[in-house]
Amino acid sequence: MSGHATYQPTNRVLQWLEKRLPIGGLVHSSFIAYPTPRNLNYWWAFGGILSFMLGVQIITGIVLAMHYTPHVDMAFKSIEIVMRDVNFGWLLRYLHANGAAMFFLAVYIHMFRGLYYGSYKEPREVLWILGVILYLLMMATGFMGYVLVWGQMSFWAATVITNLFSAIPGVGDAIVTWLWGGYAVGNPTLNRFYSLHYLLPFVIAGVVVLHVWALHVTGQNNPTGIEPKSDQDTVSFTPYATIKDGFLMVCFCILFAWFVFYIPNFLGHSDNYIPANPAVTPSEIVPEWYYLPFYAILRSIPNKLLGVIALFGSIGILAFLPWLDTSKVRSARYRPLFRQFFWLFVIAAVGLGWLGTKPPEGIYVILARILTFYYFAFFLIVLPLLGIFEKTKPLPNSISESVLGAKA
Amino acid sequence: MNIQRPIFALVLAGSLAAMALPASAQLTEQVPPPRLKWSFAGPFGKYDQAQLQRGFKIYREVCANCHSMDMLSFRNLADAGGPGFSEAQAEAVAAEYKVKDLDDLGNPIERAGRLADHFPAPFANELAAKATHGVAPPDMSTLAKARSYSRGFPWFVFDMVTQYQEHGPDYIAAYLNGYKDAPKGFVLPEGGHYNEYFPGHTTAMPPPLQAGQVTYDDASPQTAEQYSKDAAAFLMWAAEPHLDARKRIGFQVMIFLIVLAGLMYFTKKKVWSAVH
Numbered sequence: 001m002s003g004h005a006t007y008q009p010t011n012r013v014l015q016w017l018e019k020r021l022p023i024g025g026l027v028h029s030s031f032i033a034y035p036t037p038r039n040l041n042y043w044w045a046f047g048g049i050l051s052f053m054l055g056v057q058i059i060t061g062i063v064l065a066m067h068y069t070p071h072v073d074m075a076f077k078s079i080e081i082v083m084r085d086v087n088f089g090w091l092l093r094y095l096h097a098n099g100a101a102m103f104f105l106a107v108y109i110h111m112f113r114g115l116y117y118g119s120y121k122e123p124r125e126v127l128w129i130l131g132v133i134l135y136l137l138m139m140a141t142g143f144m145g146y147v148l149v150w151g152q153m154s155f156w157a158a159t160v161i162t163n164l165f166s167a168i169p170g171v172g173d174a175i176v177t178w179l180w181g182g183y184a185v186g187n188p189t190l191n192r193f194y195s196l197h198y199l200l201p202f203v204i205a206g207v208v209v210l211h212v213w214a215l216h217v218t219g220q221n222n223p224t225g226i227e228p229k230s231d232q233d234t235v236s237f238t239p240y241a242t243i244k245d246g247f248l249m250v251c252f253c254i255l256f257a258w259f260v261f262y263i264p265n266f267l268g269h270s271d272n273y274i275p276a277n278p279a280v281t282p283s284e285i286v287p288e289w290y291y292l293p294f295y296a297i298l299r300s301i302p303n304k305l306l307g308v309i310a311l312f313g314s315i316g317i318l319a320f321l322p323w324l325d326t327s328k329v330r331s332a333r334y335r336p337l338f339r340q341f342f343w344l345f346v347i348a349a350v351g352l353g354w355l356g357t358k359p360p361e362g363i364y365v366i367l368a369r370i371l372t373f374y375y376f377a378f379f380l381i382v383l384p385l386l387g388i389f390e391k392t393k394p395l396p397n398s399i400s401e402s403v404l405g406a407k408a
Numbered sequence: 409m410n411i412q413r414p415i416f417a418l419v420l421a422g423s424l425a426a427m428a429l430p431a432s433a434q435l436t437e438q439v440p441p442p443r444l445k446w447s448f449a450g451p452f453g454k455y456d457q458a459q460l461q462r463g464f465k466i467y468r469e470v471c472a473n474c475h476s477m478d479m480l481s482f483r484n485l486a487d488a489g490g491p492g493f494s495e496a497q498a499e500a501v502a503a504e505y506k507v508k509d510l511d512d513l514g515n516p517i518e519r520a521g522r523l524a525d526h527f528p529a530p531f532a533n534e535l536a537a538k539a540t541h542g543v544a545p546p547d548m549s550t551l552a553k554a555r556s557y558s559r560g561f562p563w564f565v566f567d568m569v570t571q572y573q574e575h576g577p578d579y580i581a582a583y584l585n586g587y588k589d590a591p592k593g594f595v596l597p598e599g600g601h602y603n604e605y606f607p608g609h610t611t612a613m614p615p616p617l618q619a620g621q622v623t624y625d626d627a628s629p630q631t632a633e634q635y636s637k638d639a640a641a642f643l644m645w646a647a648e649p650h651l652d653a654r655k656r657i658g659f660q661v662m663i664f665l666i667v668l669a670g671l672m673y674f675t676k677k678k679v680w681s682a683v684h
Binding site: 094235254264271273274 | 451478479484546547549550551553554555556561567568571573575576607647649650653654655657658659661662665666668669672673675676679680683
């Protein structure tokens, strides 16, 4: 998005437009001529996949909204009408529901990739923080979308999550009443969730623009974690990155289609096919899989207020990552100790996810506490200390040297 | 680094062991139903029309006495991928039902059902159903997707690959046929019935299906076991009426995507060959 010197349209109409609005040059410099490190691996394709998923969610969501009725008496039924009577309504709905899961799968891979290769370090701090904001917005949007189904799990998830705010001393109960628009989760709650669920994806799209802008200012990180030094170290975005990203995107779509067409309800909870009933509490209340690690962190702490602080802290801490990691070396390739702690962190995150599905009792609580401790220790103890004590491996002189060296 | 490896391996082994333990402990909570063979399972699955017609007969003669099925209309009986009734047959079925309506003067009347009508509920409202049965019998429209059982780790991971999605019908078939005498020491609350597969074992519904109760038009055995399977298959269709189309289109989409992925892969190789 910086400069458009290389773009010279030959078409007279485009020349005319370019003098008045240099949009062709913007697209050209951002998505065609834009230099990308030549050594990017497939883990770098998930940014493109995420943009694609956002598009899928917005398009299917807009059409679903044409058929949906945000009223407690009709919401569940209107979705069943989509599933039964709207042409290909079942496809739209399953695309949207599983699309959310795929969106989160891609964002987790994208985040772990950033963590592994130190993509958050100077000068990419703002890029990373914008990513954390995007992730928070995604969580809010996904949660509200889940509530719109107005099944048993929707209703009780809404009750549990909004109730978290009641832990705030003094004003907690007032805030919850304000969030609900009443004294319990009800029609006003459903209406405002619908409104926000429609709004937030466009906020996400806006922040994505900032995220990509920041990316194009600093340039992409790469598996070596060293900056490109010459033209030899980079290739142009098109055709190199476009075809590579495109290939993985199609592979990702195969996975997506597997879920949509063959196991569309695998990731959902069967209780959400029972209409919401405030008088009956389900035997277990579990969030969607992508929130489970945070749910486990929340429940691992016996004090409600501290649990809520830990829950939000576990996400908020990500924003401080650029300063908590004191190592000058970016990529885990050259950080043998960090690499091990990183994989332990992945195991802890997945383990917490599994514990989120389990009742908070006995061995599960103990395990959840150990993993929660490690989750925070990784950021607050391991990363600051590693930068001081870790003996890193020598870095290659340039990206092209690392590529050619690996081939020789 | 060499010291770190064993620590890493130990933690990994420990966490895997911890994951494996509770999976077996969980089985005591709900008895897993036996896995049955369903025509609609797997990537090429399709509903068995004859089975859906038998299931519909059971629904109509047995289930519908207590259970509503609000989301379905008589016209659905003639929909593609369903029980395969002709439109005339579906119309005839509808005409056998009495449906509440208003006449031109606004007076409540009862008239014969039409294709566009929803299946009428057996009770005026939920309170009335509760008063009659103690517990309101659940609506059957989405029941087969609203019932499940936990397979636990690691089975749910395999289910993702093997496409095992028939938790609902497996459970329903087992439940319908799972009535037994309560074991010694089990305190059955008043009005409750002991069922092996129902979570907690005490269900309000009395055993609904007895051998010979419904006369089949085909040669299928008229046993409680067969009834249970046919009813469960029918309920699956009621909950997921477009399953046939979904799997058929899914196969086409898969072929398209796999071919496209292949083309993309070779294009990528060609483009990058100049750089590597």
